[in-house]
Amino acid sequence: MxxxxxxxxxxxxxxxxxxxxxxxxxxxxxxxxxxxxxxxxISALSGNSEGYLAYEAFQERFxxxxxxxxxxxxxDDLAEPEAFAALEDLILDLQFTDGVSEVVSLFSLPxxxxxxxxxxxxxTAPLAERFETFAEAGPAAGALVxxxxxxxxxxxxxxxxxxRGDIASALPALIEAAAPLDVAAVGQAEVERQISANLLxxxxxxxxxxxxxxxxxxxxxxxxxxxxxxxxPPAICGVLWFLGLLGWAGHALDPxxxxxxxxxxxxxxxxxxxxxxxxxxxxxLEKAVHNVMPAAFMTSLTSAxxxxxxxxAGSDALWGLAVWGPAxxxxxxxxxxxxxPLLSRLLIRGEINHPAGFSLVMAPAQSGLRHPRTMAVIALxxxxxxxxxxxxxxxxxxxxxxxxxDSPLGHxxxxxEEEGLGSASLFVMIDDADGSPGxxxxxxxxxxxxxxxALSGPSAVDDDETPMVPExxxxxxxxxxxxxxxxxxxxxxxxxxxxxxxLQTGLEEAELDSxxxxxxxxxxxxEVVPETVDAMRSSFYIALAAITLVVAISQRSLPLAVLATAxxxxxxxxxxxVLYLSGRGMTMTAAIALTVAFGIAVDNTIHYLNRWKRSNGxxxxxxxxxxxxxxxxxxxxxxxxxxxxxxxxxxATASMPQFGLFVISALWxxxxxxxxxxxxxxxxxxxxxx
Numbered sequence: 001m002x003x004x005x006x007x008x009x010x011x012x013x014x015x016x017x018x019x020x021x022x023x024x025x026x027x028x029x030x031x032x033x034x035x036x037x038x039x040x041x042i043s044a045l046s047g048n049s050e051g052y053l054a055y056e057a058f059q060e061r062f063x064x065x066x067x068x069x070x071x072x073x074x075x076d077d078l079a080e081p082e083a084f085a086a087l088e089d090l091i092l093d094l095q096f097t098d099g100v101s102e103v104v105s106l107f108s109l110p111x112x113x114x115x116x117x118x119x120x121x122x123x124t125a126p127l128a129e130r131f132e133t134f135a136e137a138g139p140a141a142g143a144l145v146x147x148x149x150x151x152x153x154x155x156x157x158x159x160x161x162x163x164r165g166d167i168a169s170a171l172p173a174l175i176e177a178a179a180p181l182d183v184a185a186v187g188q189a190e191v192e193r194q195i196s197a198n199l200l201x202x203x204x205x206x207x208x209x210x211x212x213x214x215x216x217x218x219x220x221x222x223x224x225x226x227x228x229x230x231x232x233p234p235a236i237c238g239v240l241w242f243l244g245l246l247g248w249a250g251h252a253l254d255p256x257x258x259x260x261x262x263x264x265x266x267x268x269x270x271x272x273x274x275x276x277x278x279x280x281x282x283x284x285l286e287k288a289v290h291n292v293m294p295a296a297f298m299t300s301l302t303s304a305x306x307x308x309x310x311x312x313a314g315s316d317a318l319w320g321l322a323v324w325g326p327a328x329x330x331x332x333x334x335x336x337x338x339x340x341p342l343l344s345r346l347l348i349r350g351e352i353n354h355p356a357g358f359s360l361v362m363a364p365a366q367s368g369l370r371h372p373r374t375m376a377v378i379a380l381x382x383x384x385x386x387x388x389x390x391x392x393x394x395x396x397x398x399x400x401x402x403x404x405x406d407s408p409l410g411h412x413x414x415x416x417e418e419e420g421l422g423s424a425s426l427f428v429m430i431d432d433a434d435g436s437p438g439x440x441x442x443x444x445x446x447x448x449x450x451x452x453x454a455l456s457g458p459s460a461v462d463d464d465e466t467p468m469v470p471e472x473x474x475x476x477x478x479x480x481x482x483x484x485x486x487x488x489x490x491x492x493x494x495x496x497x498x499x500x501x502x503l504q505t506g507l508e509e510a511e512l513d514s515x516x517x518x519x520x521x522x523x524x525x526x527e528v529v530p531e532t533v534d535a536m537r538s539s540f541y542i543a544l545a546a547i548t549l550v551v552a553i554s555q556r557s558l559p560l561a562v563l564a565t566a567x568x569x570x571x572x573x574x575x576x577x578v579l580y581l582s583g584r585g586m587t588m589t590a591a592i593a594l595t596v597a598f599g600i601a602v603d604n605t606i607h608y609l610n611r612w613k614r615s616n617g618x619x620x621x622x623x624x625x626x627x628x629x630x631x632x633x634x635x636x637x638x639x640x641x642x643x644x645x646x647x648x649x650x651x652a653t654a655s656m657p658q659f660g661l662f663v664i665s666a667l668w669x670x671x672x673x674x675x676x677x678x679x680x681x682x683x684x685x686x687x688x689x690x
Contacts, residue, residue, distance in 0.1 A: 014341060015342075018338070018342045021338040021342075024237075024241055024338075025240060028237075028241045028243065028244025028245070028247075029240065029244060030244070031244035031246070032244050032247050034247040034248070034250070035246055035247035035252075035253060037203075037252060037254075038196060039194075039402070045525060047319075047528075047532075051523075051524055051531070055519060055521075055523070055524040058427070058482075058519040061429075061475040061477070061480065062429075062476075062482050063161065064427060064473075064482060065520060067099070067163060067166055068155065068157050068158050068187060069158075069167045069168060069185060069189050070155050070187030070188075071156065071185055071186065071187075072151060072152075072183070072184050072186045072412050073087060073152045073153070073154060074150060074181065074184075075087075075150060075181050075182070078131070078145065078149045078150065078152055079127040079130075083180060086180060087181060088107075090154075090181065091105050091107060091154065093174050094154065097170045098166075099167045099170075100158065101158060101159040101160070102156075102472045102473070103156055103157070104144075104156075104484055105144060105154045105155075106134060106144045106145050106152055109141060118137055119134050140486060143421060143486030143487070144421070145421075146419040146421060147419065151419060153416070155187070155486070157472050157473075159472070165189070168185070168189065168190075184408070186413060191403055191409070191413075194403060194409050195403070195653060197652075198651070198652035202651050202653060203243070203261075206647050206656070207239070207647075210262070210265065210644045210648070211232070211236055211239075211265070213647055214235075214265070214640050214641070215228055217639060217643050218231060218232060218269075218640050221356045222355045223355060226347045227355065229347050230344050230347055231272040231276050233335075233339055234271075234338075234343075235265050235268035235269040235332065235335070237339060238332030239261045239264050239331075239332075241334070241335060242260065242261065242324075242327065242332075245327060245331065251320070254320070255402050255589070255653065256588065256589070257320060257321065257324055258656070259592055259593075259596065260321075260324065260328040261328070262645065262660075263303070263596050263599060264328050264331060266596075266599075266603075266637070266645075266663075266667075267299060267300065267303060267329060267599065269637055269640060269644075270299075270600075270603050270604075270607075271332075271336045272340055273637050273640075274295070274296070274607050274630070275288050275293070275296070276288075276340075276344075276355065276633070277355060277632055277633040278291060278292050279344060280355065281629070285341060285344050289340075291610070292610070295606050295607050297333060298550070298554055298606045299599075300330055300332070302551070302599070302602045303598075304326035304329045305326075305546045306543040306547065306598050306599055306602075307322060308322050308326050309322070309542045309543035309546070309595075310322040310325070310536065310595070312538065318532070355632065355636065356636065358635040358636070361675070362632065362635075365676055366624055366627060368676040368679075368680055369623060369624055369627060369683065371680070372680035372684045375677060375680030376684055378676075378677075379673075379677040379680075382677075383570070386577045388577075389577035389578075390573055391537060393585055393586040394493070394585045395533040395585060395586050396493060396584065397493065397587060397588065401587060401589075401654065401655060402653050402655045404653075407652070422485075422486030422487040425521040426485040427482040427483060427484055427518070427519050427520045428454045428482070429482050429519050430446060430482075430516045431515040433515075435479075437478030446515065449510060449512060451483060453506040453507060453512075454483055454485045485518070485520075487499055496522060500523070503518060529588070533586050537591070543595070543598070547568075547602060548561045548565045549561070551564055551605075555609055555613065560685070560686070563678075564605045564606075564678065567601070567605060567673045568598060568601035568604075568605045568670075568673070569598065570669055570670070570673045570677070571601045571665070571667075571669040572594045572597050572601075572666075574597075574665055574666065575594055575662050575666060576594070578665060587655070587658075589655040589658060589659050590658070592659070593658075593662035593663055596666065597662065597665075600663070600666055600670050601666070601670035601674070604634050604670050604671065604673070604674035605673075605674060607633070607634070608626060608634075608679070610630075611625075611629050611630040623679045631675055634671055634674055634675065635675075638667045638671045641663075641664075641667055645660040645663050645664050645667075646660065648660025
């Protein structure tokens with residue numbers, strides 16, 4: 001009777017868990033309806049850094065950049081009368097568009113000593129001749145019109161207080177009416193709109209394709225449709241629950257949070273595979289849940305700690321990762337905890353085919369365990385080979401790094417960079433010369449001197465001449481002006497750094513560096529990204545220390561914890577090695593991939609240690625027995641996730657295929673470390689296991 005009551009209680013508890021999972025899923029689906037996608041790249045750099053505080057102070061005085069738009073105008077030849085007239089009409093239409101304050105264009109560069117646009121100064125000359133004169137005006141001219149006269153850049157400055165997208169709604173009609181010109185939006189605002197659209201597309205297309213691939217591959221490996229129906233739903237629900245949680249919280253999905261659903265898939269699928277393989281052993285489901293679920297919790301905890309370490313980076317966006325990363329990881333764990341036992345009971349009632357044992361992989365792994373010194377030498381050689389790449393990659397960041405090169409916007413940005421066409425994401429802020437609000441001849445002389453450096457304008461004005469600076473480029477207090485410095489949006493750190501050095505050196509040589517300072521989105525990225533990446537790297541070490549402590553407590557051995565953590569760090573080193581050898585910089589996406597790689601490796605490590613700890617075989621056989629039990633689900637999850645992450649190649653967001661390739665590399669490095677290096681090194685360290 002007691003056994004019957006106990007069985008009923010267990011059955012009731014399972015169904016209650018199932019109902020709870022159903023309720024959470026329904027709530028998540030409802031919350032996803034409110035999920036927004038946002039790609040405010042600049043917000044990723046917000047925080048308490050000196051660079052961001054300077055940018056914030058600049059924005060408080062000028063509010064330049066956030067709501068601005070940039071347009072790339074193309075024609076066979078802008079010097080043809082029809083094209084030139086259409087360009088004039090487009091600029092006039094833009095100037096009278098609601099929300100527009102100024103349009104920086106080829107008509108903004110004045111002839112020396114006058115306020116007349118240089119391109120209109122000699123209206124008797126042929127247009128081709130006027131364009132030749134314009135091209136000789138210096139860097140500012142080259143940043144506004146291409147050398148071949150087939151393209152021009154218009155920078156549309158929004159009125160003060162404008163919101164993002166206020167101008168964008170009027171652009172389609174203006175672009176359509178600009179024939180015969182070919183006009184496309186290319187500014188930071190358009191980049192962010194494209195990223196948002198691509199992220200939404202990825203969640204609607206790429207993620208489902210990845211899930212479908214995982215299901216098909218899992219069916220081949222597990223050799224049972226019912227087994228797939230047990231292992232796949234927890235991972236899928238984990239992703240849905242996380243996205244629903246974001247929706248209910250009103251937190252937008254940004255390019256960095258968009259990496260988390262894939263991590264949830266990896267960890268949850270890996271945990272269910274370990275549970276499923278264990279449930280096929282003697283003792284069945286109950287023993288599998290009892291033995292493996294604690295390890296699944298530990299893998300979630302260590303991955304959560306790795307993500308939480310981003311909170312030390314000092315960036316608001318990374319703080320979001322530090323908060324939502326653990327939430328995502330534990331969404332996957334809770335889904336596994338609630339659904340796997342219930343689905344196993346419902347769907348697997350009799351004998352089913354045994355899953356693949358991967359003897360072609362496991363036999364060499366067992367052989368490696370029998371030769372621990374050889375494996376130790378190989379592991380040491382791998383570490384020595386990877387050490388040169390550790391912390392050797394330079395931080396890399398572009399405001400357009402999430403845009404694919406083969407997209408229309410990517411082609412336009414590449415064209416702008418090749419031609420030197422620049423958008424106003426950089427400004428030079430000039431202090432008032434006489435300390436009185438408003439513009440005076442003395443102010444004009446200082447502004448002209450700075451303009452000669454930044455824009456190659458006139459180097460001086462007459463003493464009695466008051467400068468003509470549009471109101472939009474003046475500070476609220478009237479004690480400063482901001483001149484746009486036109487640089488290509490996609491410029492990498494080296495080219496942009498060279499331009500900064502040229503400007504800063506010029507200001508210093510002219511003894512203007514104390515009254516004229518550079519500011520803007522491009523400068524913010526150039527200054528803050530290296531600091532942020534360095535902070536992320538520091539957070540890795542904090543995470544390593546925290547995870548070492550957690551593993552030491554769970555395994556009751558500090559040396560073993562240090563060894564396990566060191567082995568788990570190999571995938572991170574591998575990613576840095578790939579970046580180092582390929583000559584690529586460390587982007588924020590790559591830095592996040594390092595943490596995901598560490599989470600994957602720790603997952604394998606903890607599941608292996610858990611199996612070893614619970615092994616009941618003779619002392620000398622425990623490591624091999626643990627490898628035989630833990631290895632096949634590791635191989636299975638690696639194969640499934642490799643092909644699943646291959647779906648990121650379909651992503652329209654440029655950073656996602658890179659992220660996928662990094663994680664795939666980490667998956668295989670983690671597998672090698674867990675199957676060959678970890679057991680052999682434990683055998684060397686723990687002599688009693690020989």
